[in-house]
Amino acid sequence: MGTMAINIKYYPPCPNPSITIGARRHYDVSCITLLFQDNTGGLYVQGTKGDNWIRVNPFKGAIAVNIGKSLQIMSNDRYKSIEHCVAVDSRRARISVPLFVNPSLNSVIGPFPQMLKGGEKIVYKHVLFSNYWDYFFRKRPSGKASLDFAKI
Ligand SMILES: O=C(O)CCC(=O)C(=O)O
Numbered sequence: 001m002g003t004m005a006i007n008i009k010y011y012p013p014c015p016n017p018s019i020t021i022g023a024r025r026h027y028d029v030s031c032i033t034l035l036f037q038d039n040t041g042g043l044y045v046q047g048t049k050g051d052n053w054i055r056v057n058p059f060k061g062a063i064a065v066n067i068g069k070s071l072q073i074m075s076n077d078r079y080k081s082i083e084h085c086v087a088v089d090s091r092r093a094r095i096s097v098p099l100f101v102n103p104s105l106n107s108v109i110g111p112f113p114q115m116l117k118g119g120e121k122i123v124y125k126h127v128l129f130s131n132y133w134d135y136f137f138r139k140r141p142s143g144k145a146s147l148d149f150a151k152i
């Protein structure tokens with residue numbers, strides 16, 4: 001069984017958005033993050049070539065699903081985690097509610113055999129999730145290089 005954690009985030013209006021950031025660029029350590037957001041907007045994800053930020057426009061009733069680093073390991077890179085950040089708005093407050101779905105701390109994570117195509121090279125070893133968690137948060141703020149911990 002995994003664990004779930006919910007955050008409730010309030011971003012007040014900010015008079016100077018060009019020199020302020022709501023949430024720094026980072027990856028999530030989770031398997032997946034379900035993100036409920038109001039209609040203010042402000043979430044950006046990194047484009048796949050790593051050179052542009054794409055605005056995730058809020059859509060009434062929609063839940064944004066973000067892949068985290070743990071699912072990237074479990075899927076042997078088939079599902080890649082995405083870097084994201086939050087910009088603030090000069091006039092409008094924003095509320096977002098991310099629900100993080102994580103492996104339990106005492107579980108061992110690694111590529112699922114069912115996820116591997118025939119002959120696919122395994123790129124991650126099995127690691128205790130609590131050790132990976134510690135490593136990830138020692139590498140604050142971004143989690144960017146955290147996959148090194150599990151790389152073969
Ligand atoms: O507020 C948001 O839209 C995203 C928050 C986030 O990325 C996080 O809490 O990890």
Ligand SMILES: [Fe+2]
Pocket residue numbers: 026027028084
């Ligand atoms: Fe995040």
